[in-house]
Amino acid sequence: MSALLRHAAASLTLNFRNRMALIYGYLFPLMFLLAFWAVYRHDRTPLAQHMGAILTITALGSACFGLPTTLVSERERGVWRRYRLTPTPTWVFLVSILAVRYLLLLTAALIQLGLALALGMSFPAHPLGLLVAFTFTAIAFMGLGLVIAMVADNVPAVQALGQCIFLPMLMIGGVAVQLSSLPNWAQHVSALFPGRYAVQALQAAVSGRGLGAVQFELLALLLIGVAGLVAAMKMFRWEPGRLTSRNNQSWILLALTTWLAVGLLAEWQGRIITQPSAAQGEMVTQVGPAADYRTPMSRTPASWHDVTQADIANVAFERLPPDNGVIAPIAALSEEPDPAAVGQLDIVRSGLANWTPAKVTDPVQRSRNLLYVAAVPDLLQMGDIERFLPAIVLGRLRQSIPPADLPKVLYWVALHPQDGDDAALGELKTLGLPGVSGPTRRDARGRVMLYAFKLLARTSGGKTSE
Amino acid sequence: MTLKVDVRNLSKAYGPLQAVANVSFEVAAGEVFGLLGPNGAGKTTTLESLLGLIEPDAGEIEICAIDARRHPAAAKAKIGAILQSTGLQDKITPREAMYLFAGLYGCRGDSTALLTRFGLASTADAAFDTLSGGQKQRLALAVAFVNDPEVIILDEPTASLDPQMRRKLHDHIRRMRAEGRTVLLSTHDMEEAEQLCDRVAVLARGRIVAQGRPAEMIARARSTTMVSVQTSAPLAAAPSLIHAEGIVLDEAGIHFTTTHFNAVLAELLAILDEQSIAITALRSERDTLEDVVLELTTRRDT
Numbered sequence: 001m002s003a004l005l006r007h008a009a010a011s012l013t014l015n016f017r018n019r020m021a022l023i024y025g026y027l028f029p030l031m032f033l034l035a036f037w038a039v040y041r042h043d044r045t046p047l048a049q050h051m052g053a054i055l056t057i058t059a060l061g062s063a064c065f066g067l068p069t070t071l072v073s074e075r076e077r078g079v080w081r082r083y084r085l086t087p088t089p090t091w092v093f094l095v096s097i098l099a100v101r102y103l104l105l106l107t108a109a110l111i112q113l114g115l116a117l118a119l120g121m122s123f124p125a126h127p128l129g130l131l132v133a134f135t136f137t138a139i140a141f142m143g144l145g146l147v148i149a150m151v152a153d154n155v156p157a158v159q160a161l162g163q164c165i166f167l168p169m170l171m172i173g174g175v176a177v178q179l180s181s182l183p184n185w186a187q188h189v190s191a192l193f194p195g196r197y198a199v200q201a202l203q204a205a206v207s208g209r210g211l212g213a214v215q216f217e218l219l220a221l222l223l224i225g226v227a228g229l230v231a232a233m234k235m236f237r238w239e240p241g242r243l244t245s246r247n248n249q250s251w252i253l254l255a256l257t258t259w260l261a262v263g264l265l266a267e268w269q270g271r272i273i274t275q276p277s278a279a280q281g282e283m284v285t286q287v288g289p290a291a292d293y294r295t296p297m298s299r300t301p302a303s304w305h306d307v308t309q310a311d312i313a314n315v316a317f318e319r320l321p322p323d324n325g326v327i328a329p330i331a332a333l334s335e336e337p338d339p340a341a342v343g344q345l346d347i348v349r350s351g352l353a354n355w356t357p358a359k360v361t362d363p364v365q366r367s368r369n370l371l372y373v374a375a376v377p378d379l380l381q382m383g384d385i386e387r388f389l390p391a392i393v394l395g396r397l398r399q400s401i402p403p404a405d406l407p408k409v410l411y412w413v414a415l416h417p418q419d420g421d422d423a424a425l426g427e428l429k430t431l432g433l434p435g436v437s438g439p440t441r442r443d444a445r446g447r448v449m450l451y452a453f454k455l456l457a458r459t460s461g462g463k464t465s466e
Numbered sequence: 467m468t469l470k471v472d473v474r475n476l477s478k479a480y481g482p483l484q485a486v487a488n489v490s491f492e493v494a495a496g497e498v499f500g501l502l503g504p505n506g507a508g509k510t511t512t513l514e515s516l517l518g519l520i521e522p523d524a525g526e527i528e529i530c531a532i533d534a535r536r537h538p539a540a541a542k543a544k545i546g547a548i549l550q551s552t553g554l555q556d557k558i559t560p561r562e563a564m565y566l567f568a569g570l571y572g573c574r575g576d577s578t579a580l581l582t583r584f585g586l587a588s589t590a591d592a593a594f595d596t597l598s599g600g601q602k603q604r605l606a607l608a609v610a611f612v613n614d615p616e617v618i619i620l621d622e623p624t625a626s627l628d629p630q631m632r633r634k635l636h637d638h639i640r641r642m643r644a645e646g647r648t649v650l651l652s653t654h655d656m657e658e659a660e661q662l663c664d665r666v667a668v669l670a671r672g673r674i675v676a677q678g679r680p681a682e683m684i685a686r687a688r689s690t691t692m693v694s695v696q697t698s699a700p701l702a703a704a705p706s707l708i709h710a711e712g713i714v715l716d717e718a719g720i721h722f723t724t725t726h727f728n729a730v731l732a733e734l735l736a737i738l739d740e741q742s743i744a745i746t747a748l749r750s751e752r753d754t755l756e757d758v759v760l761e762l763t764t765r766r767d768t
Contacts, residue, residue: 006568018557077555077556081552088539
């Protein structure tokens with residue numbers, strides 16, 4: 001016991017004396033949090049929705065870089081060789097390494113959470129669940145980190161291997177980019193990395209329904225972690241130099257097989273593709289069909305003239321993404337645009353008076369064309385102006401379509417997103433706005449639909465999601 | 467005689483290279499035993515097998531009557547070792563290192579006394595990477611003593627030391643022997659072995675080619691002594707000495723080589739006595755252990 005405690009105490013002391021370890025272990029996660037906060041500041045997206053990803057990145061960095069870097073550099077300078085001359089068994093050192101790393105991870109995460117709360121994040125919904133989810137995440141990544149330490153011959157190799165895992169996991173592993181924003185193939189790939197399970201488990205504890213909803217994810221993390229730990233223990237290397245022995249290679253194979261099995265299990269259970277659910281409101285990042293926003297029982301009017309108040313009342317406005325989210329945002333009335341964006345908004349406002357697509361005779365097509373002015377900047381995430389354009393578009397719609405007709409027209413546009421032409425996309429440049437082409441045109445239609453619904457709510461007195 | 471180290475038929479191969487072949491030796495309690503031989507002779511492989519760093523292919527190792535291959539932890543607890551290829555973390559201090567290793571050996575030694583003994587009292591709280599080479603070496607010694615070892619194993623301990631540090635280390639090793647500890651060291655410095663070791667084993671190509679007390683080995687080896695004798699008057703003719711070879715006579719005296727120093731001296735004295743000539747000076751140059759080892763290790767090469 002004294003061997004374990006003294007080794008752990010020495011490791012902790014030395015970690016806090018190592019400037020690089022402190023920067024990577026503590027400062028880097030805080031900078032990452034601030035970057036996230038800064039990037040999403042204007043979107044009014046609560047930090048809580050990204051906390052799963054942020055905590056995952058912290059664990060990932062510390063376990064995939066910090067842990068193996070320390071271990072391999074000690075091994076290279078003969079410290080582990082010296083340890084091996086002592087009667088202390090291997091497992092004591094491994095337990096010490098893991099306990100110390102867990103402590104470092106936990107403190108880094110707590111400091112990160114503290115800063116997030118100071119920046120205005122709401123308190124995690126399930127604090128104890130968060131601790132459990134974070135522990136499982138730590139186990140998975142520490143297993144990964146130990147395997148890297150055993151496979152890498154030197155510190156540069158740790159960096160190279162770590163990046164090979166770090167970057168794909170961030171980009172297509174469901175960590176930095178939300179799963180539902182990824183193409184299907186990437187979601188299948190992500191099932192092989194622990195990142196997505198970590199994000200989902202942590203997010204469920206921070207802002208979701210708790211750990212009950214993510215039992216599979218916890219199991220996946222545990223399996224990945226234990227496979228890594230077992231393989232690392234079997235491959236444990238005291239000596240500096242090159243990785244040899246066929247035995248070692250078979251243990252790596254065991255770890256890889258387990259990780260593959262977890263991915264296949266997820267496939268088999270049909271857990272790979274994350275379908276955005278409109279009912280979840282805040283988490284929506286993809287746009288579903290128009291039928292999602294209407295009660296199924298409602299009748300279908302024959303033309304826009306035929307639309308009744310009852311039809312409009314059947315729209316499920318509460319399912320629309322929130323105005324302060326990423327999808328189809330609308331600025332609150334009290335909100336002022338950034339001074340730098342005012343000029344651009346003025347160009348759009350004055351340009352609309354003479355914009356050819358806003359003068360076509362068919363009021364439905366005219367509305368559709370005008371809605372593109374809000375839809376495309378939203379699709380392109382033009383953070384400074386996207387939230388303010390809907391109000392300008394609404395003002396133009398009110399001027400060009402009689403008040404009695406406007407709700408009916410908007411209802412028709414919203415329920416027929418695939419109708420009409422999108423030639424107006426090519427005219428956006430005359431307003432100083434970028435256009436879109438190719439398959440993105442379909443996405444633009446989805447945003448037109450959402451804004452049609454949202455402006456319908458404002459013109460018909462229907463419920464808004466504000 | 468209590469055996470502290472007993473190695474029987476130790477063998478270890480790395481692929482086609484037989485690093486150690488059938489090596490056997492014993493070290494008694496309180497002895498300083500040297501493993502001699504050129505680089506690559508198998509000294510380090512032998513020592514690392516004893517320390518549990520290398521799994522030998524065959525052979526038995528007993529440390530303090532403990533089967534080191536079956537009970538490595540118990541054997542390690544008896545040994546203090548200094549290897550060239552071990553190190554400590556840059557930012558650890560000598561005091562912290564002593565505390566850590568005392569924990570790893572499961573003992574509560576007096577680390578302050580050890581730091582003082584090895585001249586580290588004033589640098590006990592300095593980071594490892596700020597210590598001088600000599601201080602690092604002494605810290606390695608202090609750490610090796612943390613478990614109050616019965617057997618001390620040193621792999622080429624003086625290889626990278628300057629003459630002054632080397633002398634100090636020799637003093638430390640003599641003190642270990644005086645304390646009744648058993649010391650097993652490897653070196654390729656024959657002078658060092660001759661000065662320090664009670665017994666040595668000479669390794670060449672993984673095999674022990676000679677074993678014994680340094681002085682005996684020198685005597686036993688078919689090595690020659692060069693003798694120069696200065697006489698009070700010149701000899702008329704070269705004397706016929708049965709035990710001498712290469713006799714040269716000049717104005718300074720008589721020179722020859724011999725493998726039987728005492729016998730040849732007796733012969734010479736008898737001849738000089740007859741002629742009433744006195745010896746005014748006598749100089750002899752005996753082979754050193756280095757010459758012996760060189761001869762032993764190269765003889766097998768041919």
